[in-house]
Amino acid sequence: MDFRQLRYFVAVYEEGHVGRAAERLAISQPALSQQIRQLEHGLDLALFERGNKRLLPTLAAHTLYNHAQPLLDGLQQAQQAMQAFKGRALRTLAIGVLQTVHPSLVPQLIERMHRAQPHLVVQIYELSGLEIERRLLGGTLDIGIGYLPPRQPGLHGVALYEDELQLVVPRNHPLQAFKKVSMAQAAQLPMLLLGEEFQIRQVWQAQLANLGRRPQVQAELNTMAAILDTLPHTQLATVLPGRAQVMSAAADLLWKPLTEPRVPLKVGLVYRDAQRQQATVELLRQLLEEVISP
Numbered sequence: 001m002d003f004r005q006l007r008y009f010v011a012v013y014e015e016g017h018v019g020r021a022a023e024r025l026a027i028s029q030p031a032l033s034q035q036i037r038q039l040e041h042g043l044d045l046a047l048f049e050r051g052n053k054r055l056l057p058t059l060a061a062h063t064l065y066n067h068a069q070p071l072l073d074g075l076q077q078a079q080q081a082m083q084a085f086k087g088r089a090l091r092t093l094a095i096g097v098l099q100t101v102h103p104s105l106v107p108q109l110i111e112r113m114h115r116a117q118p119h120l121v122v123q124i125y126e127l128s129g130l131e132i133e134r135r136l137l138g139g140t141l142d143i144g145i146g147y148l149p150p151r152q153p154g155l156h157g158v159a160l161y162e163d164e165l166q167l168v169v170p171r172n173h174p175l176q177a178f179k180k181v182s183m184a185q186a187a188q189l190p191m192l193l194l195g196e197e198f199q200i201r202q203v204w205q206a207q208l209a210n211l212g213r214r215p216q217v218q219a220e221l222n223t224m225a226a227i228l229d230t231l232p233h234t235q236l237a238t239v240l241p242g243r244a245q246v247m248s249a250a251a252d253l254l255w256k257p258l259t260e261p262r263v264p265l266k267v268g269l270v271y272r273d274a275q276r277q278q279a280t281v282e283l284l285r286q287l288l289e290e291v292i293s294p
Contacts, residue, residue: 003075005039006068008032009047013065014131016054069138093280094123096132096144099224100200100240101267102161103247105145105291112287129199136272143277143284144270147199158269158281161292163241165203165263167256170232175256182260187213192227192236195220204239207263228253241265267292 011021012032022029040047047064048055057065093113097106106124113122125141132144133152148157167181167189175181175189187208193215194201201215208215218236221227225247227238232252245255269284271277 001039001042003072005035005042007072008035009039009061010065010068010072012036012048012055013057013061014135016056018055069140073139091119092121092123093143094125094141096125096127096135096141096146098129098132098146098199099126100194100198100244101145102163102243102292105288108291109284109288112291113284116283116287128197129202130197132270136270139272142271143280145267146270147203148266148268148270150270155270155272156274157271158285159266160268160285160288161243163243163265163267165200165207165239165258165265166242166245167237167258168228168231168240169237169254169256170234171252171254173235173237173254175237176254178256180259181256183207183211183258183263184260186237186239186258187211188216189237190216190218190235192219192221192231192234192238193217194224194227195222200240203263203265207261 008021008025011025012018015021015024018029018033018036022032025032036047043060043064045060046058047061048057095109110122110124113120125135127135129146129151132141132146133150133155135141136144136155137152145160148159150157167175167186169175175185178185193204196202196205205215219234221230224240224244227240228244228247231238239258242255242257269281271281
């Protein structure tokens, strides 16, 4: 077992899929599969249960992952420390972002950070809320931008802006004339939704559960952009943050506030080490202040 195998293992563990892990590592799928098999052979343990679509980590894999992350973090820190002796230390800031937050936030953040910290390399990862929090706790992300409050103990949050969940329908939908839609009405509609791993979907399901209902799922897509592109060609509805309206063509879709109850969404910076990251959090909050203003 060596650091390369551990790095490959962590990628497969986090992605749950050899293809995505290979793409992330920039190596071929066969080469990655071979490395994982060699690691399992060397340990004489099965690390994954192989299904049709996903690799499910075994108990041994969970344990190895918890040990591997600190080792890889330590190796990266050692490499960066050595680079400092050559006068070319590379500073990075890894940020995990939900795809359903303010659509203009990421490009504006990169531009403003470049002006404020020209020598800082900003790494942006579009992830689910659960994955952002897991990587923050594991140390592979520095900051997350997601919905507050954080769900995992040990994480802190600073509010950036407020949003609310809205119903989105095609212009020729039966509810086209409604100015607002109650939760009870929306619960009856056939839906095109994000997958269950997305926090917006989880918020929606929790709201319906309070009414003793379940979502009427007709189809799922894994990006908000794909949903906005597809919805005008259907008679389905969806639920998305209201500020995402800037991503859609106004002539194609209608956005309806949800009421009884209204579903507020609070978006903010999520981080682990409040004392060490205070300066970075404050810098990001200031840089984003104008971007997130209504």
